[in-house]
Amino acid sequence: MGLPLRDIVAAQELPWEALAGRTLAVDGYNATYQFLATMRQRDGQLFSDAEGRVTSHLMGVFYRTTSLLREGVLPVWVFDGTPPERKAGTIRGRIQAKERAEGEWQAALAAGDLATARRKAAQTSRLTRAMVDELRELLTALGVPSIAAPSEGEAQAARMAAAGRVWASASEDYDSLLFGAPRLVRGLAARGRGGTSPGAQLIVREELLQTLGISAEELIVLGLVIGTDYNDGVRGYGPKKALKLVQEHLGFAATVAKAGLDAAEAEEVAEIFRHPRTDDGPVPAFGPVDEAAVLHLLVETHGFAEDRVRAAVARARQRPKTGPSPVDTKGHQTLLETFGGPPS
DSSP: OOOOOGGGOOOEEEEGGGGTTOEEEEEHHHHHHHHHHHSBOTTSOBOBOTTSOBOHHHHHHHHHHHHHHHTTOEEEEEEOOSOOGGGHHHHHHHHHHHHHHHHHHHHHHHTTOHHHHHHHHHTTOOOOHHHHHHHHHHHHHTTOOEEEOSSOHHHHHHHHHHTTSSSEEEOSOTHHHHTTOSEEEEOTTOOOGGGOOSEEEEEEHHHHHHHHTOOHHHHHHHHHHHOBTTBOOOTTOOHHHHHHHHTTOOOHHHHHHHHTOOHHHHHHHHHHHHSOOOOOSOOOOOOOOOHHHHHIIIIIITOOOHHHHHHHHHHHTTSOSSOOOOOOTTOSHHHHHHTTSSOO
C-alpha cells in the first residue's frame, strides 16, 4: 500500500527523453500489481489464454518494458523475496481485504453492475511465485536484467540507487524514500491512451528533506507515526499532523514517546528502514533480445498476437547501444537543464 505522503511531497514532471540512457531499478511487485489491477476485461476478469492461464501480468510487463526501451529508459526489474516478520500483519490484512473484495465483485456481477464489479475485481489481484518466475523468463528473453531480492524488492531497489548502481528507484510507493533512495521515479508503469504516457515524476530525496525541514532519520519517524507496512502508526495522525510533530526536532525517542508509539516496536521498525536486508552485488548486464524465446513464451504458449509481439520486440531492439550517460551524483540539475527544466 505504501505511505500516503502525496499531500506533503511535490514531484517534478519529467518527459521520457529526460530519462533516456538512465538505468532504473523497478519495484517489480509494485508495478505488476498495477497491471493486474488495470488490465482486466469489462466484468473485471483478468485476461487469460485459451487454457485459462492468467496473462495480464505478462501483457503489462512486456508492453511497458518494450515501450520504455524504445524511449531509451533502461529498467532493471527487482522482485520481492521473503518479507520481514513484522509485515505478517499487513499481509494477513491484505488477504482478508482481497477475500472481501472477491465477494463484493461477485455480488456486483450478479446485480449487473459492471462498473462496481470491475473496481472490486481490481482489489482481488494476486501475484504468485510461478507468475514471477514467468515474468523473469520473459525479461531474460528481452535481454533485460531482473533480480530476486532477499527480502523487500522496494528496499533492494532503493539501496541499489543509494549505492549508485542504478540512477534511481522506480516505484509508486513513497516508502522507497525511507529506505534511502536518493531519487524516486513514479509513474513508470503508467499507461495512457494508446499505451503511451507523457512522462514520469521525479522526487529527489535530499531536496524533499530540505523542503520539509527534516532529516533522513526524521523522515523515518514520520513514517512510523503515520503507519507503515510494519507498524500501525498512531490513530489521528495523518501526514500533515505527523510532519508538524517531527518538525519539532525532539529526537527519535522523544518524538516516538510524544506520539504515543511503543519505543521498542518503533526502534525495531526503524531498523528495517535503516538497514534493510539487501543484496549488494553488481547489477546484471543487459543482453541481446532472444526473439525466438519471446515468441515461444508469448505466442506459442499463451496465444499472444504474433504481429503485435514482433512489433514490440522491434521496439526493444531500439534501446541505446551504449551505457547510460554519466550520473550527476550531486543531483538532477544537469539532467533537467538539458531538457529545459520541469514544466511550469
